[in-house]
Amino acid sequence: MEATPDIAIALVVLLPFVAAALAPLVHRLIGDFAGWVVALAPPAGFVALWGLIGRVSEGEAIAVAWPWAPSLGLELSFLVDGLSLTFALAIAGIGALILLYSGAYLKGHRQGRFLGFMLAFMGAMQGLVLADNLVALYLFWELTSIASFLLIGFDHTRQAARRAAIQALVVTGVGGLALLAAGVVIHNLSGAWELSVAGDLKGSVAYPLLVGLTLLAAFTKSAQLPFHFWLPNAMEAPTPVSAYLHSATMVQGGVYLVARMTPHLGGEPIWNTTLMVFGGATLLWGAVAALRQTDMKLMLAQTTVASLGLLMLLLGAGTELAVTAAVLYFISHALYKAGLFLVAGAIDHGTGTRDIMALGGLRDPMTVTFIGTIMASAAMFGVPPLLAFFAKEEMYAALTLGQFQSLLALLALVIGNALLGAIGLVLLVKPFMGPLLPTPIAAHEAPVAMLVGPIVLGALGIFLGFVTTLTGELSVAPATAAILGVGVETHLRLGIDFLGLPFWLSVVTWALAIGLYMRLDVARTFLRRVASGTGWSFDRGFDWVYFGIVRFGAGVTRLLHHGRLEFYLLVVFVALAVAAIEPLWLMGGLPGGPGAVDLRFYEWGVVLLAVVGVATVVYARSRLFAILALGVQGVAVAMLYLLFGAPDLSFTQFMVEILSVVILALVMTRLDLVTADPRPLEDWARDGAVALFGGIAVTGLLWAVIEGPFDPRLAAFFDANSVLAAHGHNVVNVILVDFRGLDTLGEISVVMTAGIAILALIRGARRPKPAVAKPVPEVTTEPKPRPRRTRKVAA
């Protein structure tokens, strides 16, 4: 099928999302066969991508773009080159098998929703590896985090699952923010939002920052030391999720990012060394940690951490051979790791346990699963002529050429591969060989849908090994070329160089692996003792940081949100006064003082009324009287507006004054306040000082404004345009509803929100009341309480 690139890419990225939205419906309609139906979406994407492989393998990078936010210069652009195509094919292909598998695995357990999450996850991952636009890249990156959060916490009634989900979200979320920052930095340096045209960024001053941000994003996503702890915890997810998460998606996002950024950032010592150090440490850490486990899923999870470290190490080495090895390893790892997880799920499903100590002799009851495991474990062990063998040869060949640094890396690789090989042996031998052990459920073979995955993936690992040359031409060389930014010819061929150093290193690896396997129980006991002896783990460290931040937040909230109304008001008014007067004072703009005041006698009368009102407020004995006096003052101000030609303002001011008197009086009667002012003298003095300060500051500001020259531009604009552009003669109203309509929209939203808050307060204040036992059921509510309160207020 030859689809045009834009249709193909739209299909690959969008189809999973569409299918995700439909999955619950499909499940409702056809029940447990939904897995078979929705599993059609990824193969459609796979076929569409396959149509592009010819052009891509010839070194072409296919770019497509749709307008996204043209006013911001953003395009939804995608790029298909060797690297993204390799990842996208793995995501679509493995995704199809896993969807099929989950249909059977989760029979009846909210399957529709699960399939929906899985498909959304797949779509996000496809978008991530295909996106060229940095904003889109970030968006899809975060989508994968969110989707994995939903999947890890799928079994949300268990506390452990919820914790793992939150942990994964927090850790990868931090990385996501780093990626966003990196994207912005790249945009600022290169002026482009498309990564493909960003060019070489190594020379810029921001280079170390960019490296730090990118690697933070990649390390959190790909579970590198010291962020590796979330990945084993993510085992709380249903097994198909783990299989997908660990093989081709999610955690490979970080590896993909490093590979994608290599042409722009790679080659400098800071980039290479950091990657090699962290990658190597993660490889050994993960592989050793895997030895400690007996739960199949946990063992696999730790080996994924190790494999991710290995990939980072190879990308950090950065030579053509190393990068070729990384691509080969990515493919073979995706195949065998997905296969092994599916096998672990099938064993769990068929026996009721995943503990290798409790399993044995399953080769007879679960023959097909056994065959799948043989193929996957052989890949993990690196048996020729599987693809995994060539990957290992390639990485050894890459590092034997270098100096001291790469010899150290080589040592880490040999040990790491040996440890992984030993785990591969354990996973094959322990559950399947020996006598049949009793299990919680009588051991039985899994349904067909759960067997397709392991068998196909295993067979593919072998098949690709036999057609190494073709694999190299179609996928590995184009991907390597994309990572290095130079043309690469494939040198892969089917064959073993018995005289070469890499082969003998492989032999050493095998020997070490077998030796380790023999001594596994000793090693495990030793490691467990060490782990329990230290008593500290990165997992606990996460809790410490996480809850430390929560506690800090709670402390800050308590400090700022103490609930004492008088302090809130004090802070607000002092801040207001300082904000009004301080800039004037500092910049020497303090007003000179009143000039000649030219007022008519009735205008003086109104001013006098306002002054009397204010004085009465201060000296009033009862609160109600003070409220009324405040109203008098407000009405006087409204009259001033009227006299000086602002009828609209005056009109509104009148209404506001009347309503505030009414509402304040109602609040008074409601709250049963003491009518007199109960404040002690020092409080009174403090509040008075703040009030005076505020008054002086605002007056000073207004004075300064009046003293300055009047800039008539705005007034002239509104005068000229009010009728012309907005068909209204009332300039104030035209400003409110037309010129500054958005402001008004915001304001009325605030008004409504404030109303809701006030109602909530009133409701909250009332709630305790019904608890007080009422002597008689109310017959009439109308006349009784109000007179009493009115009397009290008046007293």
Add this chain to the structure above:
Amino acid sequence: MNTLIFRTIAPLLTAVMLVFSVFVLLRGHNEPGGGFIGGLIAASAMAIYGMAVGPGAARTALKAHPLVLAGFGVSLAALAGVLSLAFDVPFLTGLWTIFRFGEGEVAISTPMVFDIGVYFAVLGTVSAVALALEDEEGEV
């Protein structure tokens, strides 16, 4: 304040104030007035009515919870803005249609719809608060 005279006059006063508030609202584009002040007048009317006949009865007379009116107002104002997107002009651009009836003409415009939204938002919020405060026992 709960006298017979007040209780008799209040409903009439409320009716007059409500009509006046609509008048103020609609004249607002060319003369002093507008949605905000109209809404305040209407809210005062409801507050007076609530004092006279009780907040429960006032709320019944409003047909909907005052906050629902406020929400309606905000939505209406937002809708008036969204409408302009359909004509491919920026959000909240004023759109005008003028109907002529012989001599007179009536202008219907999105700013007017927006102003009506403001009216309802203010009326709903302020009367919700006022009625809730007047209410001593029952619902809020």
